[in-house]
Amino acid sequence: MRVALVGLGAIGLGAHLPALVRHPCVDVVQLVDPDPVRREAATGQGIRPAADLDPGGVDGVVLATPPWVTPELVVRYAEAGLFVLAEKPVATSVEAARIYDRLAPEQRRRVQIGLTYRHDPAIRQLKTWIDDGTLGTPVLVRAHIYDEAYSPAKREHAYLITRTLEHGSPVVHEGAHVFDWLSYLLGGPPEHVDDAWSQRTRTGLPAANLTGARISYPGGHQALVEFGWFTAALPRCELTFLGDRGLATLDGFTFDLRLGTADGEREVRFPGDRTTRCFDLQVQRFVELSDGARKSGVPSLDDGIAALRTAQLVAGRAG
Ligand SMILES: NC(=O)c1ccc[n+]([C@@H]2O[C@H](COP(=O)([O-])OP(=O)(O)OC[C@H]3O[C@@H](n4cnc5c(N)ncnc54)[C@H](O)[C@@H]3O)[C@@H](O)[C@H]2O)c1
Incomplete structure (x- = not known):
């Protein structure tokens, strides 16, 4: 599974990236953050961090972004046909989460929420x-x-x-x-x-x-x-x-x-420690979503909204 990590902050670099790298079926192909300071901090991973995602050549995207920007990105990438693992909370309010109504069922089922410790x-x-x-x-x-x-x-x-x-x-x-x-x-x-x-x-x-x-x-x-x-x-x-x-x-x-x-x-x-254990299981479920072993994200977008x-x-x- 070719995965892009979007959001190179504390949880992106500290937990998502190591878990993605540890998974034998995942290739991290892009690292993305609009903030040049965050991009600079993420150099040395063998991939040059970019300011924008190029959705070509990517199967899935992990969004380790603040909840006030995550909803729009989920919709954008799910509409582009990608599998999306998005950090919680899914939005900062139920009103802001209405943007997810735009997603068709086929796009919605491809979204997994980073309710990691479930x-x-x-x-x-x-x-x-x-x-x-x-x-x-x-x-x-x-x-x-x-x-x-x-x-x-x-x-x-x-x-x-x-x-x-x-x-x-x-x-x-x-x-x-x-x-x-x-x-x-x-x-x-x-x-x-x-x-x-x-x-x-x-x-x-x-x-x-x-x-x-x-x-x-x-x-x-x-x-x-x-x-x-x-x-x-x-x-x-x-x-x-x-x-x-x-x-x-x-x-x-x-x-x-x-x-x-x-x-x-x-x-x-x-x-093992809780973070490693749960982030590894989370990536495993994301891979299963992309290879068809799972029909929808676990936890799902509906779980996140609930x-x-x-x-x-x-x-x-x-x-
Ligand atoms: N699942 C968990 O256990 C867990 C743990 C900690 C944090 N989180 C969640 O992860 C999210 C990020 O938290 P953090 O502590 O890493 O925050 P952070 O501020 O350290 O990192 C967020 C990153 O997103 C980037 N960003 C902002 N707007 C962007 C955009 N439009 N496109 C791409 N990147 C953008 C920022 O530049 C920053 O580098 C939050 O929603 C938080 O609740 C989840």
Whole structure:
């Protein structure tokens, strides 16, 4: 599969490119970014980075671009007949995601969304424990998603997070992943958002940096979710799944699992680090999409839009 990587920023160069290079069936044929500084940083990969994509000679494109530019690029390249692996969130609002209505079904099925951590075996293990009754049913999920500590000395990081907050609170950006996992694990999208709150920890921030909600899922499952960015210190990033028969705990960074039941406690760890594991599985699914082994992207564009819809409901309710 001949792949172009568009967007040579942190995740493009740090995770997508190494995963693409590791896959035996992928040839990275173009590196693209309009920013000359980013192109300069990407030299030395054996390919001269370009400002624009030449869609000829390319089967697929990976879009590691900010969510305010990604939708237009997805539509452009899917309409050109390419397979597209696009970073989450699929847009910064449900309104902005309406651009995807332009895609014909054949173009839409060729789009895979970079909800990367859905691929992790830890998520599959959790689903097994929920579905086979190991935890009991219903479950109460507590998701504490805290990341991106604020350090004024890290000016580039502070700039990136401030810029991202201008396009919505952390629930839009982190919620893309979390609401995708919860729909997958709990049997479908939420039935309703019962309650939500938000808090800005200092003046001058473009959006609330702490947000939370209580959400009802099918089957009586409930989720208490919290998202937080950009405080000097952060609470532990962790998800717990509590039912009458057991408690499963997922470490938010490593994805190490702990299961506690009446039989005692055990740990489940999967080989390798989470990022390598999940980005490799993601590329494998993209290759399967292009060679016809998969009929549509997993996770799909519809999955990405559904996660965005939940995030927007929470953000709207939180005010
Ligand atoms: N899947 C994951 O686990 C994961 C992890 C981190 C970030 N992300 C997502 O990846 C995306 C990028 O994040 P990042 O941290 O790498 O940001 P970044 O700012 O470091 O990189 C984005 C790059 O896109 C380039 N770009 C901007 N407009 C462009 C255009 N029109 N055409 C081509 N390139 C363009 C920028 O010049 C920049 O180099 C975000 O949507 C973020 O939410 C996903």
